[in-house]
Amino acid sequence: MSHMGYRCLMAVDRDHVLRSAAALLTRKSTATMDEVAKAAGISRATLHRQFAGRDALVRALESLGIAECEAALDAARLDEGTASDAVRRLVGAIEPAAGLLAFLYTENQLFEGEEQNAGWALIDERISAVFRRGQLDGEFRIDLTPAWLTEALYGLLASGAWLVQSGKGAPKDFPHMIVELLLGGALRREET
Amino acid sequence: MSHMGYRCLMAVDRDHVLRSAAALLTRKSTATMDEVAKAAGISRATLHRQFAGRDALVRALESLGIAECEAALDAARLDEGTASDAVRRLVGAIEPAAGLLAFLYTENQLFEGEEQNAGWALIDERISAVFRRGQLDGEFRIDLTPAWLTEALYGLLASGAWLVQSGKGAPKDFPHMIVELLLGGALRREET
DNA sequence: CCCATGTGAGACATCAATGTCTCACTCTGG
DNA sequence: CCAGAGTGAGACATTGATGTCTCACATGGG
Known part of the structure; x- marks a missing residue:
């Protein structure tokens, strides 16, 4: 037995x-x-x-992605230090899962109707929270909503993963590229 | 006859x-x-x-997307004024095609092996050029490559399109969200 | 040693999307 | 009015992925 x-x-x-x-x-x-x-x-x-089938596999992958995201969120200790540093830690921690995230991100686009795993909502909320904290602390600008910043982070992670995938970018530059663009944008800063 | x-x-x-x-x-x-x-x-x-078939339809859509991109690039007059303004005009002009672009962007991820329409290379080059110009003019930072900025623009366009699609964002904010994040990032600027 | 569990290989039916074809209908132009 | 082009509806075969099943094999534990 x-x-x-x-x-x-x-x-x-x-x-x-x-x-x-x-x-x-x-x-x-x-x-x-x-x-x-x-x-x-x-x-x-x-x-x-x-x-049991392809659906079950994708659902399992979704659970894996959610678990890795939550692990990264935990590891990044988003409520410590400045919001900028928190975001830097987050991107660094989530980077190994970027490929999987990119897959799930596009996969979920066609789940429109069906209810999607509630885990994502929690993750969205945790990420949004750090952007909101940055805004309250006067660190981030307030004309970009936390929801948009969160979505943009997903998009940049996917873009970064694909850029690396296609060989047009080095994996080692991955976190820097994403964090710097997300936080600082393309414009030069006179200060710094 | x-x-x-x-x-x-x-x-x-x-x-x-x-x-x-x-x-x-x-x-x-x-x-x-x-x-x-x-x-x-x-x-x-x-x-x-x-x-003739689904392939033919997708190819036709690809041609349409390329044509709309090129039209947007022409309309944006990327070589006039500051690079920042050029990028603003580009995003504004390309916005109506963002949904189609997002579809083709993800669709092309699985064309890996096959040769993909050469039109994209030209478009990539034209967009990269405006970022390169911004760098040469000292307007854009030089630690983010034009290739990455171009890819990031695609990613943000897709993210924006999906955000609007899902009702979590207003279509009218679309260009502002994308341009401001791409150029200025999330951080507040002391200057300005 | 032998049994049981888990595996690989492959046959098989099923199902959905695709591509092709025919036929009847509806327009428009002459 | 009539001929022809274009269309819609549907039948049909084909293809590819999927899900299920059986059977032989090997490997580890009792």
Whole structure:
């Protein structure tokens, strides 16, 4: 019976499958279940045993993305120090998940009707909060809404991930590019 | 024979079909040919007579997007005045096409291997040029590459389009949100 | 050693979208 | 009025992905 916990044998490392799928779908969002299975080094049958179908897989990826976002939010300690530094820490912490985020970001565009995972609302709120704090502290300008800044952060993360993906940008510049543009914009600062 | 030009009769307004398709695919990028046809108010048969298949339709939309981008670039007169003003004019001019651009932007992510329309390279170059000019004029900072600023502009246009789409932002704020973030960033400016 | 569990490989039915075709209808121009 | 072009509706085959199933194999535990 082995009620001593599930993984009596290999259990094929569900986490590894998820990460492989994320890496593949980041590059080719229309990849087949067959391709996903091959990318993970398992057969389609086994993939199907773990995730009832493509929907289940995407939902699992969504949960993974949410978990990574929340981990990044925790690690960034958004309520400490200046809002700028908090945003810098956030982008640095969320960078490894940017590819997955980009996939989920575009994927969610066609979920319009259906209710989407409530986890995103919490994440949106936590990110919006740091921008709002920056505004209250007089650090950020007030003519750009926190909602827009949050959405823009998502967009820039996706753009950055794709730029790196296509080889037109270096991964090491990733956080700097995004943070500097998001916070400082393209204009030169006389001060500083 | 009517060799006096094509549209002897109705010709069903190919342009109208394209715009309907653009509007629909912007919201639901996986829409069926059937849905596209219904959205345009024509039958699937007629849609098929005009565009050999889904590929042909997407290519036509790509051409439309390129044409609108080029029109916007022309209208923005990027080589006149300050680079900042040029970018402002560009965003204002390109805004009506933002939804279509967002669709094509994500669509092109999965064309990775295949050669993509060379028109985009020209557009990339023209946009990059205005950022480069801003840098040479000492107006823009030089630690953000023109390639990244261009990519970021695309990303922000898509984010803005989706924000408006989801009702979380007002269409009238669209150009302001994007331009101000792209140029000035989130930080308050002591100067100005 | 042998059994049980989990796996890979592949056959198979299903389903949705696509592409093609036919046919009847409706216009417009002559 | 009539001929022809264009359209809508629908039937049909095709294709590709999906989901389900069976069976043989291997690997680890008792």
